[in-house]
Amino acid sequence: MRVRIDQGLCTGDGLCEQIAPAMFVLADDGLSYIKEGDRVYNDVQGGDGVVVVPTSFEDAVVEASQECPGECIFVTTD
Numbered sequence: 001m002r003v004r005i006d007q008g009l010c011t012g013d014g015l016c017e018q019i020a021p022a023m024f025v026l027a028d029d030g031l032s033y034i035k036e037g038d039r040v041y042n043d044v045q046g047g048d049g050v051v052v053v054p055t056s057f058e059d060a061v062v063e064a065s066q067e068c069p070g071e072c073i074f075v076t077t078d
Contacts, residue, residue: 001053002076003061007031009072016068020060023053032072 003023005016010031016024017032025035027042034041034051041051053061053075065073 001058001061001078002050003034003053003065004050004074005032005034006072006074007033009070011070011072013069016064016073019064019067020057023051023057023061024064 005024012026012030012032014026014032017026023034023036024032025040026032027040036051061073062075065075
């Protein structure tokens with residue numbers, strides 16, 4: 001499973017961070033970003049913002065994408 005965020009659609013509600021804090025972070029600019037460990041994927045261009053989701057976080061990432069009011073979290077399965 002892979003996940004990315006379209007920051008152009010992000011409303012900054014931070015629900016994703018509440019649901020899956022290991023995978024999402026609300027940054028100082030008011031937008032949510034994906035994180036992988038200590039690395040925050042804040043490059044909205046290209047594929048750099050696409051992250052492989054560890055199996056243990058898959059359910060939380062799917063829930064975050066379903067609850068996102070901006071519908072900006074995109075999940076793909078391999």
